[in-house]
Amino acid sequence: MKKLTTKKLSVAPKPNRFVIVVYSDTHINDAMGLLAPEIGMSWGGSYTANVPQAQWTWPKWLEFCELAKSIAARKPNTKFIAVGDGDLGELDLKRRSINVLSRNPNDILHMMTTTLSPLTSVVDRNYVIRGTEAHGGLSNWIEELFAGKIGAEPLKLTEAINKKDADGKEEPSNLQYARWDMLFDWGGVLVDISHHMRIAGREWSVGSPAVTVCKESIITYTEGGMRVPNLIVRAHVHHNYDSFEASPICRVVTTVGWQIGETRGLAIPYLKRIDPVFRPRPIGGIILEIDDKEYKVHKFISMPPQRIPESWSENT
Numbered sequence: 001m002k003k004l005t006t007k008k009l010s011v012a013p014k015p016n017r018f019v020i021v022v023y024s025d026t027h028i029n030d031a032m033g034l035l036a037p038e039i040g041m042s043w044g045g046s047y048t049a050n051v052p053q054a055q056w057t058w059p060k061w062l063e064f065c066e067l068a069k070s071i072a073a074r075k076p077n078t079k080f081i082a083v084g085d086g087d088l089g090e091l092d093l094k095r096r097s098i099n100v101l102s103r104n105p106n107d108i109l110h111m112m113t114t115t116l117s118p119l120t121s122v123v124d125r126n127y128v129i130r131g132t133e134a135h136g137g138l139s140n141w142i143e144e145l146f147a148g149k150i151g152a153e154p155l156k157l158t159e160a161i162n163k164k165d166a167d168g169k170e171e172p173s174n175l176q177y178a179r180w181d182m183l184f185d186w187g188g189v190l191v192d193i194s195h196h197m198r199i200a201g202r203e204w205s206v207g208s209p210a211v212t213v214c215k216e217s218i219i220t221y222t223e224g225g226m227r228v229p230n231l232i233v234r235a236h237v238h239h240n241y242d243s244f245e246a247s248p249i250c251r252v253v254t255t256v257g258w259q260i261g262e263t264r265g266l267a268i269p270y271l272k273r274i275d276p277v278f279r280p281r282p283i284g285g286i287i288l289e290i291d292d293k294e295y296k297v298h299k300f301i302s303m304p305p306q307r308i309p310e311s312w313s314e315n316t
């Protein structure tokens with residue numbers, strides 16, 4: 001008689017440590033955006049990054065990626081995640097400047113995948129969020145294409161979940177690679193990430209816009225019968241806003257982005273119009289470390305090189 005044996009099913013423990021890197025506003029394809037040192041273009045030549053891109057933003061971007069990797073490597077069994085929070089490419093739909101490097105979608109996509117690969121190629125999973133249409137095209141199509149190209153985690157549309165092709169695979173038309181927002185429970189910490197933040201403020205009001213979004217979100221989520229996020233991340237404003245301990249249940253932080261505002265004679269024309277005073281706008285991103293229902297916000301912020309005043313010279 002055959003002896004019955006009971007096999008113990010081994011269930012993988014649920015991960016409870018996540019390191020989530022939020023980067024945004026890279027505005028790749030803008031002369032002041034983030035860019036790898038040299039990019040081959042579709043017509044055969046190549047574009048070489050300008051001085052601020054090559055000497056400041058690119059080394060800082062690599063430093064940021066290394067910092068994220070080192071935080072993820074501190075403990076085993078960590079899920080390492082990257083979230084591109086919008087305005088990753090620059091199409092300049094509003095024709096605010098003539099400083100875009102290419103109008104060719106293939107070139108722009110190539111610039112984006114090459115420049116962002118030091119992060120996107122090392123994480124366990126990528127997510128991409130759509131930004132502002134003026135930069136990413138209608139419905140932010142450039143971010144959708146980018147997300148598909150890097151194999152970002154797609155969002156399955158509810159009504160399409162059961163639609164399979166003849167081989168039983170999900171039809172590509174049922175998947176959205178870039179999302180409008182994310183609401184994710186990572187190891188017991190509820191995180192809400194999207195690009196836009198309606199409220200902008202001044203340099204000295206780092207708390208006030210974030211506190212406004214924080215309190216508004218508590219009301220909106222509560223009245224909608226939903227759990228209030230522990231953490232809300234926003235981009236778009238290119239400022240470091242933080243609600244800190246304004247609420248015991250919810251904190252709002254913003255990413256500063258990777259586009260140079262102004263440095264050493266180069267500037268974003270639009271920014272000069274809305275704010276003519278020289279403002280050293282920082283670059284950087286956020287690394288969220290979630291461990292056993294607790295979270296830490298690591299901020300990577302770098303200020304641009306100081307402006308050097310011009311002085312009289314007989315030789316000029």
Ligand SMILES: [Fe+2]
Nearest residue numbers: 025087236257
């Ligand atoms: Fe932006």
Ligand SMILES: [Fe+2]
Nearest residue numbers: 087131132236
């Ligand atoms: Fe934006």
